[in-house]
Amino acid sequence: MARELKTGEIIRTLAGPSRIIELKQAPVQPVFNLDVANTRTYFVGAAAILVHDNTLPPPHEEKPPFDRGAES
Numbered sequence: 222m223a224r225e226l227k228t229g230e231i232i233r234t235l236a237g238p239s240r241i242i243e244l245k246q247a248p249v250q251p252v253f254n255l256d257v258a259n260t261r262t263y264f265v266g267a268a269a270i271l272v273h274d275n276t277l278p279p280p281h282e283e284k285p286p287f288d289r290g291a292e293s
Contacts, residue, residue: 223272235269 226232230241257263262273 233271235264235271239268239270 226241226244228241228244231238232241233239255263262271264270265272
């Protein structure tokens with residue numbers, strides 16, 4: 222979780238590894254869920270920091286469209 226980052230830790234960016242040199246409190250900002258097809262990893266912000274969404278998706282009761290009608 223981003224809130225668990227510590228000074229001195231290494232994070233990945235598009236330009237390569239980067240060390241956290243300072244952490245500051247900031248006002249709460251609205252956030253949005255982002256679904257990227259076939260991956261939960263993407264680059265964000267001007268620094269292009271690599272992030273991974275590890276939250277569990279909600280369970281789906283309904284079969285995906287490609288599974289419908291496949292019952293024999």
